[in-house]
Amino acid sequence: MALFRIENNDQLENIKEQPFKLEREIQSLTENNLKGIxxxxxxxxxxxxxxFRIDSLAFDRDARSFVxxxxxxxxxxSVIDQGYAYLSLMLNNKADFILEFNENSSETLRRNDIDxxxxxxxxxxxxxxxxxxxxxxxxxxxxxxxxxxxxxxxTVNYNQIKTSGAQESVKTISREDKTIEKVTKEIKVYTExxxxxxxxxxxxxxxxKLKDGIxxxxxxxxxxxxxxxxxxxxxxxxxxxxxxxxxxxxxxxxLKSGELQDEKDIARDVSNVGHWGNxxxxxxxxxxxxxxxxxxxxxxxxxxxxxxxx
Numbered sequence: 001m002a003l004f005r006i007e008n009n010d011q012l013e014n015i016k017e018q019p020f021k022l023e024r025e026i027q028s029l030t031e032n033n034l035k036g037i038x039x040x041x042x043x044x045x046x047x048x049x050x051x052f053r054i055d056s057l058a059f060d061r062d063a064r065s066f067v068x069x070x071x072x073x074x075x076x077x078s079v080i081d082q083g084y085a086y087l088s089l090m091l092n093n094k095a096d097f098i099l100e101f102n103e104n105s106s107e108t109l110r111r112n113d114i115d116x117x118x119x120x121x122x123x124x125x126x127x128x129x130x131x132x133x134x135x136x137x138x139x140x141x142x143x144x145x146x147x148x149x150x151x152x153x154x155t156v157n158y159n160q161i162k163t164s165g166a167q168e169s170v171k172t173i174s175r176e177d178k179t180i181e182k183v184t185k186e187i188k189v190y191t192e193x194x195x196x197x198x199x200x201x202x203x204x205x206x207x208x209k210l211k212d213g214i215x216x217x218x219x220x221x222x223x224x225x226x227x228x229x230x231x232x233x234x235x236x237x238x239x240x241x242x243x244x245x246x247x248x249x250x251x252x253x254x255l256k257s258g259e260l261q262d263e264k265d266i267a268r269d270v271s272n273v274g275h276w277g278n279x280x281x282x283x284x285x286x287x288x289x290x291x292x293x294x295x296x297x298x299x300x301x302x303x304x305x306x307x308x309x310x
Contacts, residue, residue: 003151005153015151017152018152020150023071023072027056027071030071030148031056037158038058038236040058041059042056043058044057044104049096050093052089055071057100062231062278063118063226066097066101066119068090068119068121069121069122069123069124070082072124075128079135079145083123085179086121087187091182091187116186118187120189123143123144123145124146124158127147128145128161136161137166137168139166140188140191141170142187145160145161146158147161170184171184188227190226192225194225195225195229195243199246199247199249203248204244217299217302218234218306221233228276229241229242229243230243237305237308238278239253239254239301239302240254241276241277241278243276248284248285249285251294252276252281252282253267253297253298253300254279255279255300255301257280261300262281264290266290268283279301
């Protein structure tokens with residue numbers, strides 16, 4: 001895809017790619033901007049354990065899990081084999097990962113503070129082969145591929161390689177590989193359908209109408225299924241968490257107490273109550289009666305979190 005910059009008199013100047021010469025360049029750029037790119041917290045660079053060297057170790061605060069990040073310039077590697085080898089290393093050495101976090105953070109984590117089932121691996125490379133892209137075409141693979149491009153106008157693009165409507169489970173190949181089999185018993189990748197199936201037919205339809213309304217609020221909104229919620233994001237900032245129950249929806253707006261303008265008073269302040277989602281406000285939804293008003297409340301959270309990203 002050709003990129004251009006608009007100059008004077010509507011003249012277009014071609015923006016050319018400026019390739020990375022070293023993996024270390026990609027690593028340094030990513031580690032310094034983990035929060036903005038992926039919404040992750042940096043833990044450790046070049047973490048060595050049992051003859052493995054992890055390029056970057058990060059922590060996902062929302063999922064309460066560790067994320068391993070590897071950078072590649074060459075294309076001669078198997079994303080499945082390497083990804084599951086790193087995940088196996090983590091699951092077999094949990095105490096070492098917790099210790100590394102505690103030594104590099106002002107916070108202290110205990111083993112029960114981590115949701116190991118949400119562990120994942122991210123590979124970042126200027127490009128991936130067709131074979132590598134096809135290799136991740138499973139609906140429940142805890143491995144992500146991200147392509148990075150740098151341009152001569154000091155612009156960088158991170159683009160996730162998405163699976164093409166994958167329906168097959170990685171468990172179908174786990175019987176052929178003991179490492180994959182062991183890891184898949186402990187790690188669970190959640191999909192939107194896992195949550196949708198919790199609701200009855202009416203609730204499923206209600207969720208789809210709500211989702212359509214949310215996605216129409218901004219072109220840059222995406223969503224990600226996690227263990228307890230479906231998180232809606234602007235860039236990498238979650239502004240709304242949705243929980244699908246049998247006969248209703250619960251939503252959590254990522255706003256602090258006092259930040260929401262709610263004239264109808266339908267949102268409940270749950271800042272002092274335990275709940276799964278981000279933020280201080282909970283909304284229960286049983287039908288579409290107030291859907292437009294609820295979307296206006298959601299838009300407040302979207303706007304504030306979008307400003308925080310910028």
